[in-house]
Amino acid sequence: MPGVLKGIKYEDPLVIYRGEKVSNIAWRLSKGHIKTDLELAIDTYYAMYLPFPVLIPQTSIPYGKEKNYKVIKELISSDVLKDIKRHTLINSMMSVLLSASFLQHLNEELTYGKGNEGDINREISEVDGGTLRKAVNNALKYVKEEGDVLKNVEKMLSEGNEAGTGTTLDLEESAEDVLRLAKSTDVKKLLEVVSWIPKISHKVKRKTTKSSKGELHGYELGSDVERLVPTELIYPKFYLNMKISEGKLLLYDKALPESRGPLYVLLDKSGSMEGDKIKWAKATAIALYMKSRKERREYFIRFFDGSPHQLVKISKRLRSNEVLSFIDYLARVKSGGGTDITKALVTACDDIRFGNSKGISDIILITDGEDRISEHLIRRKLKALGVKLVTVMIMGENRDLRNVSSKYLRATKLSQKELIQVVEA
Secondary structure, three states: OOOOEOOOOOOOHHHHHHHHHHHHHHHHHOOOOOEOOHHHHHHHHHHHHOOOOOEOOHHHOOOOOHHHHHHHHHHHOOHHHHHHHHHHOOOHHHHHHHHHHHHHHHHHHHHOOOOOOOEHHHHHHOOOHHHHHHHHHHHHHHHHHHHHHHHHHHHHHHOOOOOOOOOOOOHHHHHHHHHHHHHOHHHHHHHHHHHHOOOOHHHOOOOEEEEEEEEEEEEEEEOOHHHEOHHHHHOOHHHHHHHHHHOOEEEEEEEEEOOEEEEEEEEEOOHHHOOHHHHHHHHHHHHHHHHHHHOOOOEEEEEEOOOEEEEEEEOOOOOHHHHHHHHHHHHHOOOOOOOOHHHHHHHHHHHHHHOOOOOEEEEEEEEOOOOOOOHHHHHHHHHHHOEEEEEEEEOOOOHHHHHHOOEEEEEOOOOHHHHHHHHHO
8 A cells, every 4th residue: 555755666565664664663662652654654754864755635545644744744844853853864773763753752652641552544644733742742742862872883883894894784683782771861861972972083093914815005115026016027037136136126015913912991980070071981882892993892891889880792793782781881870889899800801802802902901090000910910911001191190000001091181182192092
C-alpha cells in the first residue's frame, strides 16, 4: 500500500527494509507498546532523509492513510526538523535512528496522562490538528537533542576508521542502547566536550619500522636492492654497480607500523576532583581514546579513588557496544572518595601483564592527588613490563610521581592547549 510522499517506490525492497527497521527499533524502544504501520515508518524516514520531501496532493491520499498525511505534513513543515536535518540529510543511519526516536516520542506525547501506550495510528486519528502539531513539535525537540548526542558518538566512532583501514561500524546494530544513552542527561553533558576536543588525526603519527614488505610511503636513495625501483634496471650494468656502491639507488620507501601495547588511562575520581577537574579529565580520556584509534591500539580505562574501579577495555578491532559501554562508564562516574595511587598503578600493571599485550604500553595517570607512592614497587612493575608512565598532574605537584614517570605534565588552566599536550605526549 502506498504512503503519502511523492517519488517514493513503496514496493521497493530497500524502501521496505528501511521502514521495517524504523518500525522495529521504535517497537523495541517502547518495549513492545508502539504499533506503527509500515508506511508511516517509511514516510517518517524519508521526511528526515530527503532534502525536500513533497506530499502527494490531498485528493490523492490512499484510503486509511489520512492520519499518516496529517503527521508527515506537520513534520515536514516544522522549523525544528530543519535543524535535525543537519544530522539526517542523506545519512541513512541517522535517519533510521532519529525516525524511530521520533515515533516513540510522538506516541508518548499523544498518550501522556492516559496511563497507557498503544496503537499510535489510533491515537493520531483521535486528536485535533492543534494538539497533533504541538505533539509533533515537542517530539522533535527531544529528537534534536538526541541527534546532537548521536553526532558526537558518530564522531568518536569515526576516528581511526577511515576508508582503507578495514574497520566499519554501524550504530544501527545497537540502536536501542544508542538511543537510550542519547536520552541520558549525564551522557549529554559528557558528550558536549567532544565538540571542543581538537581534531586528533594531525596530532598523531603511527611509529613505523622500515621493511621491504611494508607499505609504500614514498621514495629514497640507498643500496637495499630488495626495495629497488624497477626503472633503475634500465641503466648499464657498470653504472648500476656504481650507484649500489655509492648508495644512490632509487628505492621504494616502505615501512611497517610498529606493534604497540595498550594505551591505559588511570583516572582519579576522588572527592577533590569534583567540578572542572573531572570534566577536563574525562575530556582528556576521550581524546586519548581517539589517539588509540589512530594508532590501532587497545584502550583501557579505569577510574580509582581509595580503590580501583571497573576496567573498561576497547579492542583493536573496534565494536560499537564497547564504545557505548565506555561512554556510559564515563558519564556515570561521579567524583568522591579518597586516593590510593600505588594500588591503582599496581592494578594497571597487572591488567597489562595478564592481558598478554605485545609491544610497548603506556599508562596515562590523570590525578590531582599528593598521595605518597611506593617508588621502588612502581619502578619494578613498570620496568618488568616495559611500560612507560605519563603522569598528568592537575593543579598540583607530586615529587614521587615525577621521579617514576617517563613524562610528567602539569595542567593548571585545564584548557584545550593542555589537553593537546597530553595527547602529543
